[in-house]
Amino acid sequence: MQDQPAAHDLVTAVREFLEKVAMPKLEGHDAFHARVAANALAIVERELAIAPMDNAAELTRLTGLLGHDGDLVELNEELCAEIRAGRMTLETPHLADHLWATTLTKLSIDQPRYAAYKRAIESTASLDA
Amino acid sequence: MxxxxxxxxxxxxxxxxxxxxxxxxxxxxxxxxxxxxxxxxxxxxxxxxxxxxxxxxxxxxxxxxxxxxxxxxxxxxxxxxxxxxxxxxxxxxxxxxxxxxxxxxxxxxxxxxxxxRIEGETIARKILRDAEYADARPKLARQCGEILAKIHAVPRGDIPDIQVSPARSEIDKYRDIYASMKHPHPVFELAFRYLEDNLPTDENLTLVHGDFRNGNLMIGPDGVRAVLDWELAHVGDPMEDLGWICVNSWRFGEIDNPVGGFGSREDMFAGYEAAGGAPVDPERVKYWEVLGTLKWGIMCMIMVSAFSSGMDRSVERAAIGRRSSETEIDLLNLLAPRKA
Structure with a gap:
């Protein structure tokens, strides 16, 4: 077990330094790359916050779909082989739901402002309502 | 630079x-x-x-x-x-x-x-949002259709020696690149499977621009002034060009306007047919939109490999790999849309 602050909070501190202290002093290409760097750290922050729980859920779904245990990489590779061979299709129970859930997790980490993601989240909320 | x-x-x-x-x-x-x-x-x-x-x-x-x-x-x-x-x-x-x-x-x-040097704007976000182009925007999809019909009408015998790449070879090319990355993407597999199962068999090959999208069009307040960036031109399925401009990545957030973020497929198809293009099969255009979306997702992966190999250690190059997932949600919307 590591000491405080948590990795997530260290990354936040670095991102805030970039945004609040470094970036205002930069211009042109350097300012652009600092913005890209701050965005990359924001991805890391979201991954540290979201991935543990969502990846565990993905593993549970994969285990159910494929009928046996394994790690995330092995099971994803097996799922790929099943889809490639046409043994699992969109008609396979729970496959489409699994792919949607996994993809929404990726977007929630990588690009939560992507318009198609925001649209999907809104429609999920209205389905739940 | x-x-x-x-x-x-x-x-x-x-x-x-x-x-x-x-x-x-x-x-x-x-x-x-x-x-x-x-x-x-x-x-x-x-x-x-x-x-x-x-x-x-x-x-x-x-x-x-x-x-x-x-x-x-x-x-x-x-x-x-x-x-x-x-x-x-x-x-x-x-x-x-x-x-x-x-x-x-x-x-x-x-x-x-x-x-x-033609005066005009190529920056997609400006074309989609600036007041200067408000009158042009409703016309652009139809103009794109008309222009594509003309590109596809270049007589085959006049075309210089360039790559011939119908769907089969496009799929094989991107399958090889994807396989070499050794990172599993179940959604990409679903797209490859769809592309194999629906492979066009009656391809009438023509000159294809290859990168006809918002960003490579010079736009003025009057509409399309010039088609730029012909370096990816090849001989292929003409519907490739109609599908590529609909790829969600080129809508720049305006996701309800499938053609470049500025117009409807119907307008583009009408312009295409009115200018002498062959009757458009929307399913065939969708096929190429799927292939184009997959292609862009795999290109994002290629950029990560340039980072990992040490060829380009910039953060920009590294971070673009995390845009691959954008194409996965676009592919799911095309192939497995959720019930509204």
């Missing part, structure tokens, strides 16, 4: 440009205002003016990086061929920057060509 752009080099460039434009334009006294617009791995673009008496010709130089020759560009057509294609398209009535002259060895500028 400015490190190689020294005053001495600019002087050499100006001398070479004077020689080259002298073959095409009468009474050129000098060239001025030479400045670099962009530079990449496959080509450089420069802006300049050729002054003839009281007249000034606004021009663009497009040449191989650093003025090299015989530059091997993987999938891109050679620059002289690109110029020939632009001239062929112009004969069909496609709006293009007219070619002023193709470079020769004695110009000392490397491979490339000089074309007229």
């Amino acid at each position: 400015s490190t190689t752009d020294t005053p001495e080099k600019r002087h050499d460039l100006a001398a070479g440009l004077e020689t080259a434009v002298g073959r095409s334009l009468a009474n050129v006294d000098l060239v001025s205002g030479v400045r670099r617009l962009s530079g990449g791995a496959s080509q450089e673009t420069w802006s300049f003016d050729a002054i003839a008496g009281t007249h000034s010709h606004p021009l663009i130089l497009r040449r191989a990086p650093g003025g090299t020759t015989n530059n091997k560009r993987d999938t891109a057509v050679p620059l002289a061929t690109e110029a020939a294609l632009i001239q062929l398209a112009e004969q069909q009535g496609v709006p293009v920057p007219p070619i002023t002259v193709v470079l020769k060895d004695e110009d000392g500028l490397g491979d490339g060509f000089i074309m007229e």
Whole structure:
């Protein structure tokens, strides 16, 4: 077990330094790359916050779909082989739901402002309502 | 990019440009205002003016990086061929920057060509949001359809020797690249499976622009002024061009306007057919939208490999890998839409 602050909070501190202290002093290409760097750290922050729980859920779904245990990489590779061979299709129970859930997790980490993601989240909320 | 752009080099460039434009334009006294617009791995673009008496010709130089020759560009057509294609398209009535002259060895500028500089906007977000283009936006999808019909009407026998790449070879190319990355993407597998199961068998191959999208079109308040960036042109399924401009990545957030973020598929198809294009099968266009979306997702993965291999250690290059997932949600919307 590591000491405080948590990795997530260290990354936040670095991102805030970039945004609040470094970036205002930069211009042109350097300012652009600092913005890209701050965005990359924001991805890391979201991954540290979201991935543990969502990846565990993905593993549970994969285990159910494929009928046996394994790690995330092995099971994803097996799922790929099943889809490639046409043994699992969109008609396979729970496959489409699994792919949607996994993809929404990726977007929630990588690009939560992507318009198609925001649209999907809104429609999920209205389905739940 | 400015490190190689020294005053001495600019002087050499100006001398070479004077020689080259002298073959095409009468009474050129000098060239001025030479400045670099962009530079990449496959080509450089420069802006300049050729002054003839009281007249000034606004021009663009497009040449191989650093003025090299015989530059091997993987999938891109050679620059002289690109110029020939632009001239062929112009004969069909496609709006293009007219070619002023193709470079020769004695110009000392490397491979490339000089074309007229068209005024207008290529930045997609401005085209989609600025008030200046408000009147143009509703017309653009139809114009794109008309223009594509003209590109696809270039007689097959006139097309120079360029790559022939129908769906089969496009799929194989991207399957190989994806496989070499060794990272599982179940959604990409679903897309490959769809592409295999729906492979077009009756392909009527034509000239295909290959990168016809918002970003490669010069737009004015009056509409499309010029189709740019012909380096990915090939012979293929004409519906590839109609599908590519609908890929969600080129809508720049305007996701309810499938054509480039500015218009509807119906408008584009109507323009295509009215300008003499073959009747459009929307399912075939969707097929190419799926292939195009997958292609962009895999291209994002390629950029990560350039980072991992040490070729380009920039954060920008690394971070683009995390845009691959954008294409996965777009593919799911195309292949497995959720019930509303």
